[in-house]
Amino acid sequence: MAIVTTPKKACAVNPLKMSQPIGGAFAFMGLRGAMPLLHGSQGCTSFGLTLFVRHFKEAVPLQTTAMSEVATVLGGYENVEQAIFNIYNRAKPEIIGICSTGVTETNGDDVDGYIKLIREQHPQLAKFPLVFVSTPDFKDAFQDGWEKTVACMVDVLVEAPVGAERDPARVNVLPGCHLTPGDLYELRTILEDFGLKPSFLPDLAGSLDGHIPDEFTPTTIGGIGVDEVAGMGRSSWTIAIGAQMRRAAEAMQAKTGVPFRLFERLCGLIPNDEFIAFLSDISGRPVPAKYRRQRGQLADAMLDAHFHVGGRKLAIGAEPDLLFDLSSMLHEMGAQVTAAVTTTQSPVLERIGTNEVLIGDLEDLEELAWTRNCDLLITHSHGRQAAARLKIPFYRAGFPMFDRIGAGHQLSVGYRGTRDVIFNIANLVIADREENHQPTPDSWRTSRQPLKPSRRSFIASTEESIA
Amino acid sequence: MAIVTTPKKACAVNPLKMSQPIGGAFAFMGLRGAMPLLHGSQGCTSFGLTLFVRHFKEAVPLQTTAMSEVATVLGGYENVEQAIFNIYNRAKPEIIGICSTGVTETNGDDVDGYIKLIREQHPQLAKFPLVFVSTPDFKDAFQDGWEKTVACMVDVLVEAPVGAERDPARVNVLPGCHLTPGDLYELRTILEDFGLKPSFLPDLAGSLDGHIPDEFTPTTIGGIGVDEVAGMGRSSWTIAIGAQMRRAAEAMQAKTGVPFRLFERLCGLIPNDEFIAFLSDISGRPVPAKYRRQRGQLADAMLDAHFHVGGRKLAIGAEPDLLFDLSSMLHEMGAQVTAAVTTTQSPVLERIGTNEVLIGDLEDLEELAWTRNCDLLITHSHGRQAAARLKIPFYRAGFPMFDRIGAGHQLSVGYRGTRDVIFNIANLVIADREENHQPTPDSWRTSRQPLKPSRRSFIASTEESIA
């Protein structure tokens, strides 16, 4: 339904987008004993690291090849070699995942070639798991980095099954980067309640759910092990969540023959009906009573919330899969998706229930929300300035969420997760109505809503009000 | 540690307290096919009904003996008889639970006598479950009504076990009225994860969790059945939650010999450690990995949140068990319980980590919060006016919560529930700091905090600001 457009601006203002190398590094954080490594100047790593630390409030492993100006000119082989060596010796990881950056891609470093050479030169590394993904900063976005990296992991780490039988209970899950550790926990519980044994690739729930390890470790403190990844070919099914995971799911099928089912969304009643029906189908088990109850609770939550969510004009900025998921769910509750901004292309965009999806920035989102009188803003924490200027309620969704705690536990999948999202959004709307929209003797003095001018100078006009 | 005081006021202002008959009726709502019946004038029922409906956003069964002025003078036998008959014939309940009110207690109606007479006169009612509790409005509070009613249910409905063996897996759970349907679900899941089969008395999770029944029914749409209650004597253990449940637990032990363990709190790390250890002990099963993980997540949440919660000056108003639970948890996180107000006496009050607990109203709480510069208010929804005047963040806890949706799903028990509460409160504090406490060039102009006068005229002074 929606037309996807890209505004013609030379200057991105208040970026919604983050770079794809850190999206790639993020995927590696879902492997056990992993050390993600950005091949670039140390700032590339430092910014990414800070972003993850502020979101998860956790120590986050992320290293750099520390490319200097001179190294850039000469080519990065030595830096890659040294970095792998230093990490291998000091952090004793089980895997190193390497993502390129703008600097090294501009330079044309052949990292796959470097790795081959390093393995040849250093026999102790001959079989050590090293995965490289090409993720230039000047193309695509965070979600793309994740997408490519997971597909790469499948290519490099999963073994084609030889002879061994498939385990009918074993299921692969390929979650998109829009799912939180809390979401992954919920999915694991659901799958296990059907007697299934899921392998999540990657599994951020194991590494970034915020738990306290007994020992200090410089690598990831959990996640899926390389050995378990290798054996994913013996699963009966692959469940991919989010359109971004189609690539990895297809790679898995091509390599191992494991069929996949793609769930583009898991927030909302109908998507979860389909998900649960599928699980019942592949497991051969009836749906546990618990989920019938949770479904009823969700339906009831929708009834309670539709008075508040219905008719709201929604401005939402998020990466494609999250945008599609949340905006579809809210559209189905009667909200109007009035302004939608995203970071990168995706086949789901045109199916979003709105007229137009912009590949743009938070300035675009703010401008649209202003001129179209939106009354609810949904985006990541960087939207906080816009929300304050727009004076409309702000629901934080996506990465990063640095100005609240518990980001890793935010839940949106399953009947229960959907229910929680609906309650939280409806309560935001209720609070806003109470605080800012109580009727006064003048509320209906003129019944016409003033048309808002374009917001060319909105920052200047609010200079004083926001210190 | 705390001294419990009662202010000498003739006029309660902005009541914190609700009446005990509706606390009793509330307990009956956790039985399947139940119709609670207040013996009093119809207003007694109507107010209670509205309160429950606004809190749960559910149809709520609650009937009245509709005592008129004349009936009051003549005595209520006829009204009780007619009410039971009408309900029995029309609503086809499995049980009717009767609570007296101020009117009928002042009058001295002997309802136990009435019931005996009714059973004699109407053989079809001879064995029909009827439970009566004496709950005059002019004594005690909501929590007391619940406490007495559950104890009464045990006395009347539970059968002394004859010969039959105890079921080692079966466990009775007697939850206090401060637990939500969401809390009960969580407890059920935890108990079942240890292989235990819990019977909750009462079980509001079955009736008021907000689900959609297939058929219309004028009675409760779920809850524990009278038959299951009758068999509770065959359980191996009784778990009572909240000091208010000691009475029922003792009644259960006296009648059936089932030993009990009382957990005064289930919000907080240590209380849950004890709870989980106990479950592992009585079930003979090791603690599932899930709970080790949840424990770690809670510990991590405490670490993340203590920066924000630590040192906060807390004003909290709640019924004794909820007050004890929440204030202890926050005290243990480094918050200062600066003002504490409750509704009725309880042995836990003196163990609250503060100097003084007032049996009072929301005017007292507001006054104390004002003079003692509290920066966080916790109480039920009626605290909203005080929070707006005090201009401090407001966390809604307890019954009623009529100005937000999802009240029935608010979770505070278990590692997970504690974690959610901590995140929610910390995020309220963070939001408040961002919105209202950003430093300005004048923040430190004078380093002395102004002493606040008592708030005799606080309402007048805010007349204009709150429309």
Add this chain to the structure above:
Amino acid sequence: MSSLSATIQEIFNEPGCAKNANKSDAERKKGCTKQLQPGGAAGGCAFDGAKIALQPFTDVAHLVHGPIACEGNSWDNRGAASSGASIWRTGFTTDMNETDIVFGGEKRLYKAIKEIINKYNPPAIFVYQTCVPAMIGDDINAVCKAASQKLGKPVIPVNSPGFVGPKNLGNKLAGEALLEHVIGTQEPDYTTPYDINLIGEYNLSGELWQVKPLLDELGIRILSCISGDGKYREVASSHRARAAMMVCSKAMINVARKMEERYGIRFFEGSFYGIQDSSDSLRQIARLLVERGAPSELIEHTEVVIAREEARAWAAIEPYKPRFAGKRALLITGGVKSWSVVAALQEAGLELVGTSVKKSTKEDKERIKQLMGQDAHMIENMTPREIYTMLKNAKADIMLSGGKSQFVALKATMPWLDINQERCHAYMGYVGMVKLVEEIDRALFNPMWEQLRRPVPWDEVAKNRQKAIAQMDAQAAAVAADPETTRRAKKVCFCKEVDLGTIEDAIRSHGLTSVEAVRQHTNAFGGCCKRRIEDILAKMPASSPLAMLQAAE
């Protein structure tokens, strides 16, 4: 007590009440409400009714004399709006305890009044009597009188304990308290020929302010609104108004009639719900004022405003009409709304399939017939179960009612709109009507309903599986006990419904080559089987041409 009984009798005799006019003397004595049925009653008591009627006076302290239930269970639960004062939202109660019951609560009441004056100093205090102090004989009239004198502040007794009757009786008892103790006790600063009273309007969700701008524009002053956004001084001096409108409710007909009797203030009963009714009401106000001496241009001005507002409103509603074509509404409300809202909904193009007339007068019913035709479905008394069934069977597309019955509609997954006191939207006047239409549209066309009405898809899955399992069981019974059988009995699916032998046999005997074909022949249906059947097919010897043919089917 005796004075209270007298007051109640007087109310039962209310000559302004159309319903009363048709009753015999004996009937009238029994009162204007049905006897309450124990175990089958719903709705508030007289105290509740009195509080509803008076609490919207915003600068008054409302003190409830009784045990905690009466105020503790009910305060801060009304959606009336205030343009200034907020003390009306503060809950005051004597919270009587056991000692008070034994020794009487009068002393505590007096002290409570004094505390309120000391701490909050409102212009007046309304003291509400409740059942328990009424039973034990607390004389609130005497206490209020003494307090007024000693403390120099109006302290008004509202003698309406819950057990004397239902909510509507309480409304009238509240009116009596105003008539006896408040109205006419002060004088307005000035008067104009355009001064009116609104009686029985509570400014719920601020809806009065949807109409007030029009009155302002016409120069008409609301001298006193009883009681929405009202102030004590205004009602105390309301006897100087030139005309009054009894808004959409007979709740305080005694006030309107007695003020006409005592002060010559003529009144009419009108409604601001719906376009036609709003216009009619504006016309009537203008007419009454002109009759009492306002310049006659007022009538023309009013017509100009009406024409403009009607045009605006119709234009705003127009786009919705085709959307509402054929949509049926069920209206469950009381009294005047049973017809005033009917008219409003019909204006928007909705079909009315029924309206409740439980609390309606004969006159009300006549108006319904006028609006809906002779065979109007007037619902005398519908149980929740009946409403549920009606909605579940889709006999209506939307229900409009008060908050308590909302769950009947919602649990039947049918749209519902609140038109009683707890709603958060205001629906009065022309803008309110447009808002109502918008909200109905929003409710009717919310895509959520379609989702909620779909059957749970797993039930379908489960049914299929049941069938499959039954057939499997039959086959399994035939399996004997040798090694090959064991190999063949190995389950192919995780769901353990199909064994290897069955599939091998099917492939062999029918020469199957595709998973689809195997499914047809074995009733293996599931997802997880697919891959494994493919594996088996791959290991089996090549099929015969016949099989190829079959597979192509």
Add this chain to the structure above:
Amino acid sequence: MSSLSATIQEIFNEPGCAKNANKSDAERKKGCTKQLQPGGAAGGCAFDGAKIALQPFTDVAHLVHGPIACEGNSWDNRGAASSGASIWRTGFTTDMNETDIVFGGEKRLYKAIKEIINKYNPPAIFVYQTCVPAMIGDDINAVCKAASQKLGKPVIPVNSPGFVGPKNLGNKLAGEALLEHVIGTQEPDYTTPYDINLIGEYNLSGELWQVKPLLDELGIRILSCISGDGKYREVASSHRARAAMMVCSKAMINVARKMEERYGIRFFEGSFYGIQDSSDSLRQIARLLVERGAPSELIEHTEVVIAREEARAWAAIEPYKPRFAGKRALLITGGVKSWSVVAALQEAGLELVGTSVKKSTKEDKERIKQLMGQDAHMIENMTPREIYTMLKNAKADIMLSGGKSQFVALKATMPWLDINQERCHAYMGYVGMVKLVEEIDRALFNPMWEQLRRPVPWDEVAKNRQKAIAQMDAQAAAVAADPETTRRAKKVCFCKEVDLGTIEDAIRSHGLTSVEAVRQHTNAFGGCCKRRIEDILAKMPASSPLAMLQAAE
């Protein structure tokens, strides 16, 4: 590029830098930072450093020329506070795409500058160079120059691509940009003998405002703060100040020294962390101003203020000192803070068990020795693992550091306080010192730590059970297969650890009468057994006197 190299070489030669003074020429050429180690580096790049130094100018638009990573991953992540303008918090970037890489990004950059001026019209734009455009040869100096001329607005190139070096080099390159393009380009409206510059102060969490009231009281005007809460016009006219303070950081020593050189503005390096340091800094400011012509009373006034503030602060800290007795702090921070905060903590009565000196100069280290004694534990380079171990072993009671290392402390369940840029509390001046003490106290004495350090109680339970199960297993192996055995083998506990026969035997052979005794003899330990053992005891024949005796034990 060549001009950038020259600038960098010049910075390496910085004569104002004490560290440099001790180096050979060859050493100096290599630069003042260690070579970064691939796979072992942490910390920001030169671009990061430049942005940190300049972004606190609040009315300037900060435009990052590069691919999305440089701004998209990092914007709005600093806690500097503004008293007015907010455009500094807006993220601007050219978000270079593949086409720009191929054809060059200069055109996009120019258009971006134009868009910003059209939409936001700030008094100036700072343009930051990053690695990729530097590699492909985008000449931002030229673009900025052209834009300045055409668009009539200062557009300042900040030539500090990430790969030229670490954060502290970026700070200095930012300083060079100011020196070359900004400072001295405008004149202040007026000057006073009390005008000073603050250099290297970023007003994190508004901490500048903890000191500014004292300067205001003394009549001292901050002509320009570089860069906290700074405005473009202020820094452009900062060359008219009479004195400067280099605040707690050598980050922009080049700015301080060159401004002294060019404009004769004498400066000193000082700190506002801690009571003594705050007093010293105020004294130095007064002294420098008086030397440049301010009236000499300023010195006395300053002493009066110092005396008053010190007294207040000491009084506020006093109650904490006994609480801090014996408490040990570990300080992991850089540069000047390694001693200025040490002093502050010692003032509060804390013992310092170590301070990191990774980024400290020889001079810094001397000061640490003065403060902590000759055997001060100066930590050159401590890995997170070492810090974790140190804390886990309780060698310190609290750690103070920057945000990134916080989790090392927290995961060791040790109190931690943020003293770097991301903290939400301000710790400068006298009030800040008191705040720091309060926060340390709050962190140290939070009752949470005790809970978090307790062992998980179930581990204890589990250990006991393991033992019990092992013994049960041994007993179970002895069980034969007749009906009585079956009866006796029935498990008594839900946990299935003890069978009936075992218990009966134990009771019989030892004549037991109490649950406790049964437990001792059977290793049945659990909760659920208790009731059932009681039942068994009740059914067994009465015990012998000997058994009674045993039970009484």
